[in-house]
Amino acid sequence: MQTSNGPWRITFDTNPDDCNLSCIMCEDHSPYSKTQKTRINAGLPRRRMPIDLIRKIVTQAKPMGLREIIPSTMGEPLLYKQFTEILDICNEHNVKLNLTTNGTFPIKGVNEWAKLIVPVTSDVKISWNGATKLTQEKIMLGSKWDKILNNVKEFIAYRNQYAATHDHYCRVTFQLTFMKQNIHELANIVALAIELGVDRVKGHQLWAHFSEIKKDALYADAENISLWNKALNEALFIAETRCLPNGKKILLENFLPLDINTKAPSKALGKCRFLGQEAWVATDGRFNPCCAPDQERRTLGDFGNLNEVSLDEIWSSKSYTELKLNYLEQTVCQKCNMRD
Numbered sequence: 001m002q003t004s005n006g007p008w009r010i011t012f013d014t015n016p017d018d019c020n021l022s023c024i025m026c027e028d029h030s031p032y033s034k035t036q037k038t039r040i041n042a043g044l045p046r047r048r049m050p051i052d053l054i055r056k057i058v059t060q061a062k063p064m065g066l067r068e069i070i071p072s073t074m075g076e077p078l079l080y081k082q083f084t085e086i087l088d089i090c091n092e093h094n095v096k097l098n099l100t101t102n103g104t105f106p107i108k109g110v111n112e113w114a115k116l117i118v119p120v121t122s123d124v125k126i127s128w129n130g131a132t133k134l135t136q137e138k139i140m141l142g143s144k145w146d147k148i149l150n151n152v153k154e155f156i157a158y159r160n161q162y163a164a165t166h167d168h169y170c171r172v173t174f175q176l177t178f179m180k181q182n183i184h185e186l187a188n189i190v191a192l193a194i195e196l197g198v199d200r201v202k203g204h205q206l207w208a209h210f211s212e213i214k215k216d217a218l219y220a221d222a223e224n225i226s227l228w229n230k231a232l233n234e235a236l237f238i239a240e241t242r243c244l245p246n247g248k249k250i251l252l253e254n255f256l257p258l259d260i261n262t263k264a265p266s267k268a269l270g271k272c273r274f275l276g277q278e279a280w281v282a283t284d285g286r287f288n289p290c291c292a293p294d295q296e297r298r299t300l301g302d303f304g305n306l307n308e309v310s311l312d313e314i315w316s317s318k319s320y321t322e323l324k325l326n327y328l329e330q331t332v333c334q335k336c337n338m339r340d
Helices: 035-039 052-063 083-093 109-118 133-139 145-165 183-196 211-215 222-241 294-300 311-315 319-330
Strands: 009-012 067-071 096-101 120-129 171-178 198-205 251-253 278-281
Touching: 009 198, 052 083, 052 278, 052 311, 067 083, 067 311, 083 096, 083 109, 096 109, 109 145, 120 145, 133 145, 145 171, 145 183, 171 183, 183 198, 183 222, 222 319
Parallel strands: 009 067, 009 278, 067 096, 096 120, 120 171, 171 198, 198 251
Antiparallel strands: none
């Protein structure tokens, strides 16, 4: 019997140390990041989650109301060696996959991955940060514009073909980081998405992990905020006046004006969208309450390790309950720009 007293979605940090790109804003793989150098110098292996831990947690979580899982959003999940076993777990427990990928579709190629992914996936979020080759390749170091553009076209073509003969539609999303380096192309990114048949463009304001990119944060000063608000209006106009090939309107998520006084999105001072709703599991089994950068979310407390205790025990624990009630006392929560 399924209830709704647990997370409806769980993100697993399957393989955060595996990636074939070096996006400049990435916590682990940016050329400015010390994560990989520190790991190598310490003689530590790459972080890779055992597939049996994923299977165990999904088995526990399904009766609690689990509907969807996300493999690693740090690193490239399609490089996880047991990825097809994740698909099997989804099928076995009737939960959907929600995938974030960098668009390179490594190892198998886009057509083979599409055949495997589309039938079990609710949403495929493809990291996208430019409307031109220059901007995309400058932000997502190692990417090849022509190749990833063709990959998107082929993936959407298969998605459409599958949807036409099955009662299942896999949404495709462009997921981008709002930053000064791509703000001038925001409207054109939306226009490109519409042209390609991408259903949604979802973005987040930059987490400036490194001093080298702090100047790219659009909430950093009044000048950048003005740039954002102007580009935002242009993007909203494109979305309102143009239709997707299927006749529908594209969805824009987190396209919100920034307030010059608070330096925050106009809706970002509301309630947490994650606590009591979603869960994150680190490679070593540690339970995490949200998607904040690892060092910051560790300050929220130690809630337990799912190798040692059950999900239900953590979900109903005193420490997690107290966080849900008092999260606004936490510094990381006070400055979070993802609150609804």
